[in-house]
Amino acid sequence: MIFSKKFLGIVTGLVLVALLAWFGSRRYFQVNPSSPQEFDGEQALKDVEYQIALGPRVPESTAHDQIVNWIQSQLKEAGWSVEVQETQRMGHPIQNVVGKWGEGTPWIILGAHYDSRLAADQDPNQEYRSLPVPGANDGASGVAVLLELARALPSHLEKQANAGQIWVVFFDAEDNGNLPGWDWLLGSQAFVDGLNGKPSAVVVVDMIGDKDLNIYQEKNSSRNLIDEIWSQAAELGYSAQFIPKFKFSMIDDHTPFLNAGIPAVDIIDFDYPYWHTRADTLDKVSAQSLKVVGDTLLAWLISHK
Secondary structure (H helix, E strand, O other): OOOOHHHHHHHHHHHHHHHHHHHHHOOOOOOOOOOOOOOOHHHHHHHHHHHHHHOOOOOOOHHHHHHHHHHHHHHHHOOOEEEEEEEEEOOEEEEEEEEEEEOOOOEEEEEEEOOOOOOOOOOOOHHHOOOOOOOHHHHHHHHHHHHHHHHHHHHHHOOOOOOOEEEEEEEOOOOOOOOOOOOOOHHHHHHHHOOOOOOOEEEEEEOOOEOOOOEEEOOOOOHHHHHHHHHHHHHOOOOOOEEEEEOOOOOOOOHHHHHOOOOEEEEEOOOOOOOOOOOOOHHHEOHHHHHHHHHHHHHHHHHHO
16 A cells, blocks of 8 residues: 555654653653743732622621632632631631741741721712722732732742742731721731741732822831832833832731831822722722732742742
């Protein structure tokens, strides 16, 4: 039987494809090794959308319980070990969700609050001031950035020897200060009170999804962390969003760490006109803003390790 050269070439090609598939499936070698994962701003925006769809994540609500379970499931799916710190403050149950990766030093903590405010007391419409805040930017944006970092980081950390440890911490009960029976920062204060050891650095993100993103340097934050992170943003071309000027002095989830002598920085855009109003909704949040912050922190973490 006589075969043409064209026919033989086709058969040979098919055999090679089959062999490559067979060897690849048996993990003898990998033809296309996976590259480190980038921060996906669109996925982070979907995570904001999911949180908003649940409704306000006010303490002791169904949406609050759902968000605690969802954060845990997302972290576990990304390969992190997960714990929930359960305690009480001012008679309110507190649930801080903690994802852990690695061990040793440096020990870096990334934090954001997941609760939303019980009352929109800054709303221009008085009729809305007793209603809960949707919390798209103030709450959901920080959670979304931390979750997407948790998905991207393992592909970078697994390639590094002696990478130390990173914790991602989702704080409860941050946002109800100046309301009867409440104070600010109940979750982060409880977390710091329960810490065993001293982290190398803490980075808190809050209200960082605003479409018109202007992150000024916060006056109470540790200067070395400000310099490192804003320099990293500048290297990535994000100086228009990470503005190298001091503007606000904030009481935020970084405050308990600073009070405990732990270096900490607050990354926050407090020039947000919808703060503590009913207008803090999904349409105010941008995938690009989430990506700017996520890219900056991912690059800083890799270089810091």
